Amino acid sequence: MDFDPSWLLIGLPIAFVLGWVASRFDLRQLRMENRQAPKAYFRGLNFLLNEQQDQAIDAFIEAVQNDPDTQELHFALGNLFRRRGEYQRAVRVHEHLLGRGDLSRADRDRAQHALAQDFLRAGLLDRAEAALQKLEGTRYENEARLSLLAIYERSREWTQAASVAQKLDESEQASYSTRRAHHLCEQAAEQVAAGDLNAAARMLEEAVALAPQAPRPAIDTANLQLRNGDSAAAYNTLAALAEQAPLALPLYAAALQQAAVASHRAGEALALLQRRYAESPSIDVLEAVIALGGMPISPEAESADAGIAAPTATPRDGYITHLAHQPSLVAASRWLAGETFAREQFHPQVQRALDQASRPLMRYRCAACGFEAHQYFWHCPGCQAWDSYPPRRVEEL
Numbered sequence: 001m002d003f004d005p006s007w008l009l010i011g012l013p014i015a016f017v018l019g020w021v022a023s024r025f026d027l028r029q030l031r032m033e034n035r036q037a038p039k040a041y042f043r044g045l046n047f048l049l050n051e052q053q054d055q056a057i058d059a060f061i062e063a064v065q066n067d068p069d070t071q072e073l074h075f076a077l078g079n080l081f082r083r084r085g086e087y088q089r090a091v092r093v094h095e096h097l098l099g100r101g102d103l104s105r106a107d108r109d110r111a112q113h114a115l116a117q118d119f120l121r122a123g124l125l126d127r128a129e130a131a132l133q134k135l136e137g138t139r140y141e142n143e144a145r146l147s148l149l150a151i152y153e154r155s156r157e158w159t160q161a162a163s164v165a166q167k168l169d170e171s172e173q174a175s176y177s178t179r180r181a182h183h184l185c186e187q188a189a190e191q192v193a194a195g196d197l198n199a200a201a202r203m204l205e206e207a208v209a210l211a212p213q214a215p216r217p218a219i220d221t222a223n224l225q226l227r228n229g230d231s232a233a234a235y236n237t238l239a240a241l242a243e244q245a246p247l248a249l250p251l252y253a254a255a256l257q258q259a260a261v262a263s264h265r266a267g268e269a270l271a272l273l274q275r276r277y278a279e280s281p282s283i284d285v286l287e288a289v290i291a292l293g294g295m296p297i298s299p300e301a302e303s304a305d306a307g308i309a310a311p312t313a314t315p316r317d318g319y320i321t322h323l324a325h326q327p328s329l330v331a332a333s334r335w336l337a338g339e340t341f342a343r344e345q346f347h348p349q350v351q352r353a354l355d356q357a358s359r360p361l362m363r364y365r366c367a368a369c370g371f372e373a374h375q376y377f378w379h380c381p382g383c384q385a386w387d388s389y390p391p392r393r394v395e396e397l
Ligand SMILES: [Zn+2]
Pocket: 366, 367, 368, 369, 370, 371, 380, 381, 382, 383, 384, 385, 388
């Protein structure tokens, strides 16, 4: 069959027209789809600008339903609400995202994480806990565990805190052994309060094994040993700790002195305390030395204290030795309390004023947040930090 070139003349324009029509149809279709989605956006935007945020959310939700690729808008909106403190709205946005069936696994995890953040920021800790637990096995797992740990520690749920800390420790991104030892000490304290001293002893043993360098497990162990009447064991525990953690000595100097007296090792304890006092003078170690009937030995003992170590000196004059190096109102007040004034009738008034002035100086202060308390805290009630209190009183900082 011969090819007629005139067909080419007719066929080509037809093919061209058909192609053009097809392309126009596609474009129109696309424009129609695109036009529907922006309409909802603009409506939402309009509501937002008019501060009608509920309606704005509804409009944005509609936009998402029309176009499955707009979850970014929702994440942005949810985060915006959270930052503004509008947690209810942030929760609504993220819950809507989670309710969608067509969300990818990564976006679902992201929405779950965002929802947990909403609850955390809103202070709804039980709901935050549930949301965070759902993040196990996702890429937010580690962050979620840290938040869970903070929740359990804040609410003093030590068993749960211990279990999360163990998981974090096993993930080997950082060491949590000291923190886990703290959890065990807290659990042991609960057992002591409940009267189960054996369970407490087992927990403290575990704590010592976990963090042998930390002072708290040893101090708590010694206190439990003293409570059980085993002063010799308590003395050994604290004497060993004095070698290992001398900086924390002010915290356990009184317990050490008590255990030494009860186990007839006062001389040994006095030598130990005097040696540590000479290295680093502090009011707590000084008091333990005085309670043992000794005199503090300061670094320049030979020169400065020669006059005080006179035959008439009493252990209480140790406060004067201390004052020679540190202008301590606490030490001055303690010394004056045992002195006799020429006009003794005025002593109580003066003493009361001094005691009152020196009482705040005997507090401990958190180095992280500045919270002050007469009690020493391993876990700051102000900022929830661990080991943030120096073992020295405010006056000595
Ligand atoms: Zn603090």
